[in-house]
Amino acid sequence: KTYRIAVIPGDGIGKEVVPAAIEVLNKVAQLDGSFEFEWTEFPWGCDYYLETGKMMPDNGIGILKGYDQIFLGAVGMPDLVPDHISLWGLLIKIRREMKQSINVRPAKLLQGLHSPLRNPNGFDFVVVRENSEGEYAESGGRIHSGQDEVAIQNAIFTRKGTERAMRYAFEMAKTRRRHVTSATKSNGITYSMPFWDEVFAQIGKDYEDIEQVSNHIDALAAFLVMKPENFDVIVASNLFGDILTDLGGAIMGSIGIAPAANLNIERQYPSMFEPVHGSAPDIAGQGIANPLGQIWTGKMMLDFLGYHELGTKVLNAIEATLAEGIKTGDLGGKATLRDVTDAVLRHLQ
Amino acid sequence: KTYRIAVIPGDGIGKEVVPAAIEVLNKVAQLDGSFEFEWTEFPWGCDYYLETGKMMPDNGIGILKGYDQIFLGAVGMPDLVPDHISLWGLLIKIRREMKQSINVRPAKLLQGLHSPLRNPNGFDFVVVRENSEGEYAESGGRIHSGQDEVAIQNAIFTRKGTERAMRYAFEMAKTRRRHVTSATKSNGITYSMPFWDEVFAQIGKDYEDIEQVSNHIDALAAFLVMKPENFDVIVASNLFGDILTDLGGAIMGSIGIAPAANLNIERQYPSMFEPVHGSAPDIAGQGIANPLGQIWTGKMMLDFLGYHELGTKVLNAIEATLAEGIKTGDLGGKATLRDVTDAVLRHLQ
Ligand SMILES: CC(C)[C@H](C(=O)O)[C@@H](O)C(=O)O
Numbered sequence A, B: 001k002t003y004r005i006a007v008i009p010g011d012g013i014g015k016e017v018v019p020a021a022i023e024v025l026n027k028v029a030q031l032d033g034s035f036e037f038e039w040t041e042f043p044w045g046c047d048y049y050l051e052t053g054k055m056m057p058d059n060g061i062g063i064l065k066g067y068d069q070i071f072l073g074a075v076g077m078p079d080l081v082p083d084h085i086s087l088w089g090l091l092i093k094i095r096r097e098m099k100q101s102i103n104v105r106p107a108k109l110l111q112g113l114h115s116p117l118r119n120p121n122g123f124d125f126v127v128v129r130e131n132s133e134g135e136y137a138e139s140g141g142r143i144h145s146g147q148d149e150v151a152i153q154n155a156i157f158t159r160k161g162t163e164r165a166m167r168y169a170f171e172m173a174k175t176r177r178r179h180v181t182s183a184t185k186s187n188g189i190t191y192s193m194p195f196w197d198e199v200f201a202q203i204g205k206d207y208e209d210i211e212q213v214s215n216h217i218d219a220l221a222a223f224l225v226m227k228p229e230n231f232d233v234i235v236a237s238n239l240f241g242d243i244l245t246d247l248g249g250a251i252m253g254s255i256g257i258a259p260a261a262n263l264n265i266e267r268q269y270p271s272m273f274e275p276v277h278g279s280a281p282d283i284a285g286q287g288i289a290n291p292l293g294q295i296w297t298g299k300m301m302l303d304f305l306g307y308h309e310l311g312t313k314v315l316n317a318i319e320a321t322l323a324e325g326i327k328t329g330d331l332g333g334k335a336t337l338r339d340v341t342d343a344v345l346r347h348l349q
């Protein structure tokens, strides 16, 4: 079996870490022997924008639809291209048009990582983030100018979108520690969040053997710092998921390592796998970027393709590399991108 | 000079910690000799609701307007009264009707507290939260039912409200380390947050000698865990401020100690001083609650009345008490509420 993957290395260190992760994924496929990857690279991103005035060609979405999945590095060069152009012209555009309505981001304390928490207690949780609507709805406007100006932003929650995220979270909890926490704020936000709570309670009835807890986002953010080990699966709106996953990266000890998957769970269009970190223009091109976030992202693609055992193998190889102390500068080590990639390849063997 | 203070002990441990803080404030006034407090207690809250069907009398707001300031304990007994009733019938009602449009919450690493962070590096920042509009606007609705249901929440940002919070933050920075961070999310939320950024940039022009930084809320939440010492004053919307202040409490080592002030900075109505912690019904009535959050809240009232030196004295007495190891159970100690209050009184001398 051959998987046809569209590759968008993007900007900055994306161009370095993506090839490293591809090496790892090819190695995995070769060791397994039952499938292979066929990678097709697209040079879209900020350089492309500076040349053409577009982040990707007009028929970019159409082109991507011809592939099984999308493997993306990082997008953004804020000094040269305003963020709203680079993000909404590529990253968010793909999320939306490919209906990648679920964003999955794990946070796990790995051996060899230095958490900023005194007692991180081996936490291991996954945030299931609604990825298509909610607070990120492009709906709103302004009225009046000067001192009278008013800006309105509409957060839009559909039952379909909300249910989808919740069912996905409950199904995931079945394969884990059977515990789902819903991130809410119904004590302060009085239309969308009570609706969110209602849907959570309703869908929860179909999963009576899964523990169900609701926490307000303020308390939940604090809990991730105080007792992250209490969480298994967290289901959250677009904005709350965004905040909680960065916190997840922070308590892991590095945002440079956190992976993410933007899933079209109906599998009608390709899903997109992209690490949480950005393009880090300041260290790009020097061979010192940390490839582990991109490699872990590759593991999530393996999972989504159904190769869970291989995915676990990759994560184990990442952890063994860290435990050996083979780390790039962002993790306090002196290893190069090449050293780290080689160590992961060696541990896969 | 006599300050007439309306006291609402509220529910649970509020009824214990408020008298303790009043003892401390009376002591401060007595030591100073130039002013005194006159306290008038109102038994409003969940018990009152269970008897009368209301959290406070119909003319409650009118009554409170007759006082200089409001000193509140904690509100809520979720097992007996739904949160939306107890909060919107008292706490949020007072915030709104008294136009307490600025919420100020400091976070500071105190000696003797056990931060969950490995290297808390002596952080000391204040969050200035817009307290009257934004994501908490009571505006929105639903359409359709069943599978087609859609809920909409409108976040409403006025220039007046946004400017007020920002100016307050910049003015505060003048008295501190001259650094303001704005919490935004204009890369994902495309109507309200670009407006927020514009106002920040505009107001910032009047404060060119103050350092100005904008951080997206996801990164900012992560930074509070990774390098909280980098922040001085943070200005945030209602929701973002809510999240950041709970994180502030968490990294201090206890939400039980964090204070808050809901300010009517125009001083046309009373302001309200309330700790961040809740009513903790599980430990109420046993004399073991931690009074330090309420006492620190008293310090914020002293500050607002213009007695900054006395406020500092109170905070020093709190810190000296903690440094001595006189702590209640929530902080890992064995002291009672009485022990802690006595120690603070002793250190004031
Ligand atoms: C209880 C709730 C509505 C409130 C808020 O979000 O404002 C609380 O979390 C706070 O921060 O005072």
Ligand SMILES: CC(C)[C@H](C(=O)O)[C@@H](O)C(=O)O
Pocket: A087, A242, B187, B188, B218
């Ligand atoms: C860049 C930004 C729009 C994006 C988001 O908020 O979704 C990012 O923070 C993320 O989490 O992938």
